[in-house]
Amino acid sequence: ERAKGHTPQEAAGLATGTAGSAVVFAGLTVVIALAGLSVIGIPMLTKMGLAAAGAVMIGVFIALTLVPALLGFWPNAVLSRNARKRGRIKEGGQNNGGSRWARFVLRRPLPVLLLSVAGLGALAVPVMDLQLGMPGDEAKPTSTTERRAYDDLAKGFGPGFNGPLSIVVDARGATNPKAAVTTIEKKIKATDGVVSVSPARFNPAGDTAMFTAVPSTAPTDKKTQDLVKTIRNQRPATEASTHGASFEVTGTTALNIDMAQKTQNALIPYLIVVVGLAILLLMVVFRSILVPLKAAVGFLLSVLAALGSVVAVFQWGWLASLLGVETTGPIMSLMPIFLVGIVFGLAMDYEVFLVARMREAYVHGDNPRQAVESGFRHSARVVVAAALIMMAVFSGFIGASESMIKMIGFGLAIAVLFDAFIVRMAFVP
Structure with a gap:
């Protein structure tokens, strides 16, 4: 808005009125996903979900109040150093990486759609063999004393001695x-x-x-x-x-089995509640039925592909040595819930930021094709940057020695990769 010639105060007001509404609705979808963890009936997940949802609400509140207020004190903080020296701002051109990619997809919509769906569908196939459980000392590196003790007990008294x-x-x-x-x-x-x-x-x-x-x-x-x-x-x-x-x-063994069964039984109701509420919210935002349904289908594709990749690596052992996974076994029982809750919030974030900008361009007179290009020209970099930040954070967990931490990091990082770069960048346009 500053590049279009608006004063700092006008630019802050316009940005808060347009991008600010996207922040509100994107934040609400995240709150729905995290607060929805309470329907599972596991107190630990309920506390985690409500605490994280509260943090998101505070983040949204800060974006709509504190950020514009700070820009009132430092109006040029949003400008580059060169723009401050020149005293004028060069508006971005009609072409950048986002708009060029959007045009590429729009010229070949059917092949891109089929390729993205087929690729994610193939990665989701291992989910059919998903086995839930809670990895114990047997999943720790052989250098740890816990793993050596586990192996010695299993060798001396039988494998079941470790889990009476x-x-x-x-x-x-x-x-x-x-x-x-x-x-x-x-x-x-x-x-x-x-x-x-x-x-x-x-x-x-x-x-x-x-x-x-x-x-x-x-x-x-x-x-x-x-x-x-x-x-x-x-x-x-x-x-x-x-x-x-x-x-x-x-006992611990029976408890882990019960928890795995409880989370497995709760997964479908959780999905129905979270996805259903988000579809209703997105219908209000975009005045559309197709856009929310498409967003939900894309999310399911990315989360199933991510879960399938987790099964392939941590249960089947594919490429496990590259990630330092020494022992394969069942997938942590809370993993599907973590994936659904966190990735759904991020996926709807990316969806709202991209499509809200497209809708804004359409309302201002662009035809549908131009609106899609405009959405990517202005918002693709934001989505890419946000996705790379989240992938970097989650990838840091892969280096942990604990198998469960490694599994969570890998699953979340690859889910963001699939959702941001395949679903939102290819499937959506």
């Missing part, structure tokens, strides 16, 4: 509590996949007991997950033979 199942028996309703506990012990020991059962320990009252069952497979093995399900499925028959006792399967 805790069985808690409530025998207060049984006529003979000790006999009831013994019955449950024998039933669980006879289950396929259990190699040993420890002697039961009773409370002082003698009506509650606890013992451990050691599986034959590692804590993150699919067979261990099946074993927990089998023991729980057989629980009604086992409890019936005790005449009044009941038991529960718990």
Whole structure:
């Protein structure tokens, strides 16, 4: 706006009135994605989501109030050093990298669309083999004492020794509590996949007991997950033979399995809530049905492709050595939720900034093709810069020794890469 000849005060007002509205709606989509984590029902995620959503709201408030106020004190802070010396600002030309790329895409819309969808679809295929869990000491580098201890215990006592199942028996309703506990012990020991059962320990009252069952497979093995399900499925028959006792399967291994199942079950409702609310918000912004639907489809493509890449690297082991991944295994149970929540907010940010500028050009008289070019000419650099910043931040986590941190960093970085440079730069135009 300064380049168009407006005074500093007018330029700040116009920018706040145009780009400021994009900031508000982009911020609201991020708030929806982060606050929506509360629907999953895991307190830790609820706290993280609400705290991050609050930080975003503060960021939006600062952009609309503090930034224009500071420009009132330092009106030339937005200008380059040369522009300050010359005393005039050269307006950007009609051609830059963004507009040239937009014209390239608009000349070949169908091939670009098919190539982007096919490429992201192919990267999403590994999602069909997704296995969720919580990587433990077995995923740490062999140089750590935890990993060496894990390997020694597995070698000496079997892989399941690192992840025993805790069985808690409530025998207060049984006529003979000790006999009831013994019955449950024998039933669980006879289950396929259990190699040993420890002697039961009773409370002082003698009506509650606890013992451990050691599986034959590692804590993150699919067979261990099946074993927990089998023991729980057989629980009604086992409890019936005790005449009044009941038991529960718990412990770290069972807890991780339950958390993975809970997040997996919550993923679809979370997507429906977040994407549905964002579509309604974008309908208000753009007065359109197609634009919000296209934004949601593009996001799903990028997040599925990113999750597929995570599965290919951390579960299948493709290119794992390049990232320093020493042991493959299940994907961290919270990974899909993190990807959806954070990447959705960023994706809608990029979408709003690009398309809002296109709509602004269209309202001012440009035809649709010119409006798309104008949107890219003015906003492509902002989106590219924002995406590169986020990719740099997330890529820094890949160098961590912890497998979970490495996985989060890789997943988020590649998701931003797909969404900003393939979906928003190719699929959208």
